[in-house]
Amino acid sequence: MVLSLAMTLGLVAGCGAKTTTQPAASEKPYAGTQLRVVFANHPWADAIKAQLPEFEEKTGIKVNLENFFEDQLTTKLTVELTSGTTTIDAMMFRPLQEGKLFAKNGWLNDLTATSQKDKTWDISDFNKGAIGTVTMDNKLYGVPIVTEREILYYRKDILEKNNIAVPKTLDDLLAAAKKINDPSNKLYGFVARGKLSPSVTQFSSFLYSMGGDFAKDGKATVNTPEAIKAYQTYGDLQRLYGPPGTLNMAWPEAFAVFQQGQAAFLTDADSLYTNLTDPKKSTVSDKVGFALFPAGTAGSKPYNITSWALAQNAKSKNQDATWEFIKWATSQEQVLKMQQAGNPGARESVWNNPEGLKNFPAEYASTVKESMKTSVDHDRPLVISIGPARDAVGGPIQAAIQGKDVKAAADIANAAFQVILDKEK
Structure with missing residues (x-):
């Protein structure tokens, strides 16, 4: 009887108490993760490298960069991906040079569903021609970072x-x-x-x-x-x-x-x-x-092509953290910074932003914008x-x-x- 009374009182007391909320999900869910990212020696790579401390501070993810000349990069990626490496997480690649080989061999992660989930990142903001270059068999195998026409x-x-x-x-x-x-x-x-x-x-x-x-x-x-x-x-x-x-x-x-x-x-x-x-x-x-x-x-x-793109290794053990890195590197904020550093990007919002054009000659900027409208991928x-x-x-x-x-x-x-x-x- 004493036990029953105690339980009853406890329930009554509980009805008047404030509900305890669940603790918020960690703002740094991938903190402590180390990513191996393989880049080309390229002005875009130099520009994004300068921004990495911001990403690492924001996410707690450590990015370990490796840089190679273009042909060395292709050889490096081909050898390691052929061996089934799981240690490469993200990579720069040339979609029209080696993209089809990499995709057909199953080395690149299909980003179609992943890229469409995050509405704030907004894949629809990327120019159609640039996206077409990194799309094979209706699947997205990379995110454009440098474009040209x-x-x-x-x-x-x-x-x-x-x-x-x-x-x-x-x-x-x-x-x-x-x-x-x-x-x-x-x-x-x-x-x-x-x-x-x-x-x-x-x-x-x-x-x-x-x-x-x-x-x-x-x-x-x-x-x-x-x-x-x-x-x-x-x-x-x-x-x-x-x-x-x-x-x-x-x-x-x-x-x-x-x-x-x-x-x-x-x-x-x-x-x-x-x-x-x-x-x-x-x-x-x-x-x-x-x-x-x-x-x-x-x-x-x-x-109107993507000359360089970012991709995920399909066998990476850090898929979610890698996507966080790619999403950050290709966000509207970073594309604006990269374009201001002289690297033409693929986001139409940046091309429509005067801040994204201010370091280009005016006639050049208007020509590029017009070229995007009727171009081939x-x-x-x-x-x-x-x-x-x-x-x-x-x-x-x-x-x-x-x-x-x-x-x-x-x-x-x-x-x-x-x-x-x-x-x-």
């Missing part, structure tokens, strides 16, 4: 002197290059990459703008009328109005011609613009203009054997520059590329 660089003073408007179409570009071309005074109408493999990426915008692509539904399409017209246009610009030696030019050689004041037009990646605007590198740094890639028969369709064939594929589809570029039979070269390229596509099936 092909644009038209031009000499403002030369166009003004010759009363020439900025070309809006490829036909306009051909006409303007012809009018300006003056080899006797070492002034050329146009310069671009002509070397076999490097030229493919910059040729791609010509291909898309003419209504073509490298392949469709598993079939090579580099000998279609649209492709042949694109090859011919790219080749004519260099053969008729370009400097000597274009067949051996990658981007450094092509940019050097423009830097030295010897070319009126250049089409190449917008991410390289400081090579032309830096007075220490360029003799025409104050005379450089930026414009949307000229339209072909299908309109202006420059590539790849700048090369979408295959694992990217080296042989680029060599194959690059053949007609060199044929066009040399004035050879472009259709014949395109037929050969198409057959060679189809062999690669069939093998990968």
Whole structure:
């Protein structure tokens, strides 16, 4: 009876007491976790490294960084991921260079569901073209960190002197290059990459703008009328109005011609613009203009790609903590900081924020924003054997520059590329 009375009194007393709330979840649920993060030697990596103490203080997560040159990074990742390593947590990778290989081998974690859960992080804020580059088989295998597009660089003073408007179409570009071309005074109408493999990426915008692509539904399409017209246009610009030696030019050689004041037009990646605007590198740094890639028969369709992305190792033992790191590094706040440091990001909110544009030339910023609207999410064939594929589809570029039979070269390229596509099936 005494025990029953005590229990009853206890229950009555409990009814008048305040309910005790459960302790809040830890604000640092991953404190003490150590992440191994493998980066490329890249300006973005340098910029984010400077922000790491903030992340570590906020989360209690320790980030152990390793940096490698690009090709060393690819080799390092390939070797370790092949062995099934669990020690790599996050990594920088080039989606169009090794992304398909990494994804097909099951080395990259599918981030589709994870990325859609966090509404505050907001994946819908990322540019469609940039997301397309890191999406394979409708699955998201990376988050964009550095983007680039092909644009038209031009000499403002030369166009003004010759009363020439900025070309809006490829036909306009051909006409303007012809009018300006003056080899006797070492002034050329146009310069671009002509070397076999490097030229493919910059040729791609010509291909898309003419209504073509490298392949469709598993079939090579580099000998279609649209492709042949694109090859011919790219080749004519260099053969008729370009400097000597274009067949051996990658981007450094092509940019050097423009830097030295010897070319009126250049089409190449917008991410390289400081090579032309830096007075220490360029003799025409104050005379450089930026414009949307000229339209072909299908309109202006420059590539707009993710050149570098962040990914999770599918076998990492720290999946949740790794996602916290990737989410932080690609947050709106960090993308703004990275872009202010000169690394073009993928968040449209940052491109629409004056603070995200203030360190870019105004004409450059407006050109990039416009380029994002009609762009294509790849700048090369979408295959694992990217080296042989680029060599194959690059053949007609060199044929066009040399004035050879472009259709014949395109037929050969198409057959060679189809062999690669069939093998990968």
